[in-house]
Amino acid sequence: MSESSRDGIESWTESMSARERIRSVAETLQEPRSINWISDQADAAWSTTNEELQELVTQGQLRRVEAGETTLYQPDYTRLLFDEIRTLIEENTREELRDELAAITDEIETWQNTYEVETWEELEQSLADSDLSSVEIRERRDVIAFWQENEADRRLIKHALKLYSDVEAAREQLTNVADRARS
Structure with a gap:
């Protein structure tokens, strides 16, 4: 063993x-x-x-x-994108997606206010400030990583919300066809 x-x-x-x-x-x-x-x-x-x-x-x-x-x-990155969007739609209600979008936006706004920047790129540029301690640099690097993840998640959630009705309609149509086939 x-x-x-x-x-x-x-x-x-x-x-x-x-x-x-x-x-x-x-x-x-x-x-x-x-x-x-x-x-x-x-x-x-x-x-x-x-x-x-x-x-x-x-x-x-x-x-x-x-x-x-x-x-x-x-x-196939296109397929992966659509698979992720489909999973978001299938596993979440519209309201849950809206709530997550709001939470992400709140977190980004908090970072914008805390670090007085508009984007994670601006925060990244601040890493070169000579007056930052190593702890502050590590903290900002962590925030940058989370910010980038949040932006990616926000894009996916926005796509999912835009397609939510279409996916629901397609699912309903599929269910109707299956029901007719069983009758």
Whole structure:
């Protein structure tokens, strides 16, 4: 038994299949990567990685990118965007989305007032101020990271709210078609 298993913690090679690890690596890519790189990161055989990546491309979850003589893979960012919006709509009411949008806006406004800036970029520029202590610099860096996340979340929530009625109508239409088919 490995040391990590004795401590009650499984490594991901013990807790996930090779295909699950490959999918996990592929779905979180920030830039196009080769089969070799993905195989190495997933601790999986090259042939298994190749098969799984081809399946992910067929399913529309990954895209192939040709870089000279090398084939690279990256997530289909458009699909990921719409999947995130769909999840927001399916898991939240309109009111919950509105409340979250208001909370995000409140938090950003608090940072704007606290640091006397309008954007996270301006706050980032303030890191060069020579009179800031290391604690203040770390605090501002943390705020910048949260601010960027909030802006990304705010964009997604706004998209979800804009599409909410359309998704509800499509879902209702699908339910009606299914009900007619059963009758």
